[in-house]
Amino acid sequence: MGFKFGEKSEANLSGVHPDLVKVVRQALLISPIDFSVWEGVRSTRQQAEYFVTGASKRILSRHLTGHAVDLYAFVGGKTRTDEGLYPQIAEAMRLASIDAGVPIVWGAAWRRTLDKSPSAVKAMEAYRFEQRVMGKKPFNDMVHFELPEKLYPADAAVLAKIDALVRQDISDIKDERGLA
Numbered sequence: 001m002g003f004k005f006g007e008k009s010e011a012n013l014s015g016v017h018p019d020l021v022k023v024v025r026q027a028l029l030i031s032p033i034d035f036s037v038w039e040g041v042r043s044t045r046q047q048a049e050y051f052v053t054g055a056s057k058r059i060l061s062r063h064l065t066g067h068a069v070d071l072y073a074f075v076g077g078k079t080r081t082d083e084g085l086y087p088q089i090a091e092a093m094r095l096a097s098i099d100a101g102v103p104i105v106w107g108a109a110w111r112r113t114l115d116k117s118p119s120a121v122k123a124m125e126a127y128r129f130e131q132r133v134m135g136k137k138p139f140n141d142m143v144h145f146e147l148p149e150k151l152y153p154a155d156a157a158v159l160a161k162i163d164a165l166v167r168q169d170i171s172d173i174k175d176e177r178g179l180a
Ligand SMILES: [Zn+2]
Pocket: 063, 068, 069, 070, 141, 143, 144, 145
């Protein structure tokens, strides 16, 4: 407990919405698992890359506008992707979000903010259950946290510009790789 971000995490927080930064910093102080900030603000080219490879489902990721972060568990001097670690980080984010009064959506529990659930695990279970009922596969992005779009909308003009840039990058990438 009481971990501190390294230089890279600090750099990755630059340009991220201050409310999200506040929650992430508070979460690190109370998290039982150390974590680092991998992606804060994402370039349109990187977003296009993720879209083409299927790693991202949307053109307009919240990362592009500084409304999302990816947090990776860091244990024993290594970045770890064991799924069991992530609900613990999400729980720290949930508590920090309540403390800061900033609602946060977790990438393993979409359609709700963490503060509305009694625990991060319960939020994830509820989301998975809903997906099952709808006959859909859950979209599981455990490292991802974002500010809810309704309360923190991005500027429409900025979004339109970014949308055009990402689409151009997608078409460039497809051309470069000879994809249809
Ligand atoms: Zn993400």
